[in-house]
Amino acid sequence: RPDEVVGSAWAELSRGRFEAGTFALHRLEDELARIGPADVIYREDDVRFTPDTTAPWAWTPRPAWSFAEDSSREVLCKQFSVHNLEGFGFEADDVPALRAAGAVLTYLQETQRGELDHFRSLTAHHRSGFLQIDAATRRSLEITRTLRSGSREGSLLGVIDLTCTPMGSRLLADWIAAPLIDRQSIDDRLDAVQELLADPSLRADVRSTLKQTFDLTRLLARIATGRTGPRDLQQVARTLEGLPKLKSKLEGRSPARLAWIESHLHPCPQLRDQLNSALADECPVVAADGNFIREGYDSELDQLRQLARGGKEWIAAYQKRQMDETGIPNLKVGYNKVFGYYLEVTNSHRDKVPQEFIRKQTLKNCERFITPELKEYEEKVLAADEKAQSREQLLFQQLRAATHGHLSTLQEVAVAIAELDVLVSLAEIAAQRNWVRPELNDESVLRIDAGRHPVLDVTLPQGEFVPNDCVQSPEAGMILLITGPNMSGKSTYIRQVALITLLAQAGSYVPAEAAEIGIADRIFARVGASDELSRGQSTFMVEMVETARILNTATSRSLVILDEIGRGTSTYDGLSLAWAITEHLHEQIGCRTLFATHYHELTQLEESLPRVANWNVADKEWNDEVVFLHRIVRGGADKSYGIHVARLAGIPPSVNERAKDV
Secondary structure (H helix, E strand, C coil): CCCCEEEEEEEECCCCEEEEEEEEHHHHHHHHHHHCCCEEEEECCCCCCCCCCCCCCEEEEECHHHHCHHHHHHHHHHHHCCCCCHHHCCCHHHHHHHHHHHHHHHHHHHHHCCCCCCCCCCEECCHHHECEECHHHHHHHCCCCCCCCCCCCCCHHHHHCCCCCHHHHHHHHHHHHCCECCHHHHHHHHHHHHHHHHCHHHHHHHHHHHCCCCCHHHHHHHHHCCCCCHHHHHHHHHHHHCHHHHHHHHCCCCCHHHHHHHHHCCCCHHHHHHHHHHECCCCCCCHHHCCCECCCCCHHHHHHHHHHHHHHHHHHHHHHHHHHHHCCCCCEEEEECCCEEEEEEEHHHHHHCCCCCEEEEECCCEEEEECHHHHHHHHHHHHHHHHHHHHHHHHHHHHHHHHHHCHHHHHHHHHHHHHHHHHHHHHHHHHHHCCECCEEECCCCEEEEEECCHHHHHHCCCCCCCCEEEEEECCCECEEEEECCCCCCHHHHHHHHHHHHHHHHHCCCECCCEEEEECCCEEEEECCCCCEHHHCECHHHHHHHHHHHHHHHCCCCCEEEEECCCCCCCHHHHHHHHHHHHHHHHHHHCCEEEEECCCHHHHHHHHHCCCEEEEEEEEEEECCEEEEEEEEEECCCCCCCHHHHHHHHCCCHHHHHHHHHC
C-alpha cells in the first residue's frame, strides 16, 4: 500500500554512529542505497519484501522477538542509561524505527562480544531535512560509484575528495549522499568554505596538521570495545598534540561552523600528557608484546626491569667464568620454557665437565647441565621478568581506562576534526579548480553561468571542457527540451546541472562562473538504459518504472533529469509517451526539468506550453563531416546525425551507405 511504512535503523561500529527513521516502504531501496550497508538484518517472518540477492550487501534474517517494541525500548534505554527515549527526538509514529534500532543493537551485542560504550545516542533521521535522491538517480549521476566499474574513482565523490583524514573522507561521503534543503544550514557550510578559501596560509596550515592526525573514530571504537593496543593509545595522544594548533588557527573566526569546530576541539591536556609520558616512541600493536612503557614513568616497573637486566648480565658473566674455569671454549648458557636456564656442552668436551654440573638432558651432539648457582639466579630473573610484564599490563589497563574516561569528549573531537577536514577539502578544490560560491534561495529558479561538469572539469585537461549556461524559471522556461546530435554532449549537460545543484546543497562551491540555485527537495535522474533480468524486467519496463516514480513523487520544487524517455519501445509509442510525460510535468507538477531527446517532434510543445523552452547542441557540417561544438544554444534541432556517429563507431561502410539510402 502507498501508505505502508517501514522502520529502519543503521549503525556504524567504527564510529559509534547510530541512526533510525521511519519511511514509506517503497522508499526502502532508496534508503539502503544512501546508507550503503555491509549487512542488512530483517525479520525472518516479514512477508512484505523479499531480500534482493543482487544487492551489494548481505541479508541476515533475525527472529521476530528481537524486533519487539518492549524489548527494543529496554535494550536501548539500558545502552543509553535513560528511563525513556523521548529526549532523542522520535515522534509517536516512529515506533517502527525504535523497534529496528533495538534489533540492530541486540545484533551488535551478540556478534561483537564486547562493550559498545561508544554508542552513546540514537539520532532520529528525519528525511524532511535532506535532499531526496532515489537509488536509480544515485546510479545515473555516479555520485559515489561509477556505472561502468562500480569504483569510487571517477565518481563525483572520487574527484572532489581532497580530505586528509579517513574521518573527513567518510563525512564527505555522508554530505554528498544526503545534501541539505535548509538554506541557513547550507549557507553556514558555505560561509566556512569561503573563509578557508580566502586564506591560503590558514588552509595549508590546517591541512598540514590534519595529515598528522589519526583515525580517531576507529581508535575510539577499539577503546570502547576493549580491543585497543598500545599503538592505538599512542595515536590518540599524537592526534591530541595537534589540537592546540588547530584551535589557535580557528580562534576568533566568524563563520558559525568554524566557531563550533573550535569549541569542540578539546585538547584534553591531562590525558595527552599522561599518554605521552607513559608510552615509548615506538609501541607494539598488541599489549602482550611488551616493552612499551617509557623508562622513568613508573619507578616500580623500572626497578623490576633493572633487576631482570641485572640478572641477565650476571648470567652472561657466569657463562664466561665457566668457560674460563672449565676450559670448554664453546660452553654456553641457554634457555627454554621447559628446563629454564642450562649449560650446554658439546660431546667433544664432555670429559671436561666438572662434578658439580648436574646432567639435565642428553641430545645427539651435546649435553645440558644445571648448577645450584644458575638455578638460584634463574628464579630471580624469571620472577623479575614476570613481575615486570604484569606491572606493564596493569599500567596499560590504567591508561586505557583513563582514555575510556574521556570517550565522550574524544568523540566530540573526532566529529569536529572530520567536519573541519571536509570544509578545508571543499575550499581546496574550489581554489584548485576556480569554483564559485552558489547563491541559494527558496524560489523555483536555476541560473548557471558557464557551468562545467564537476567530474570532467577535474579529469580533463584545463580549458578542454566547454562550459554552458542554464536558465530555468517561470519566465525563461521550467522544462528545457534539449535536442541535438548523438555524441554532442546532451547527457553530460543535463547531468552537470543536477550535480551542480547537488554540490551546492551539500555546502560546496560549484564549477561555474556564477550560480543561483533554488533549493530542490528531490533530484530525479532517468538516464541510460538497463535491464534487470533477475527481476524479470526489460529495459523498457525499468525505464517506465523509474519514470512512474518521478511522476508520482516529484513536487514543484524537484529537479528532474530525463534522457531519451520512450526509446525502448516503438517510435510512435515512445514519442506519444514522451509527449504525454512532458505535458504532465508542465501542467500537473511544474518542476524544473531538463529533457534530452531525439524526438524532434517534441519541439512543437514550445508553441502550446508556455513554460517549455527549446535548446539544442550546436554543430557544424563541413566536407561531409560533422563538428560537435558542445555548446547549448536556444532553439530546436532537426537532425541527430546517427548515421555519422555509426561510422565513427566502426560500422562497416557498406552498412552505412545502405542506411543513407534507406
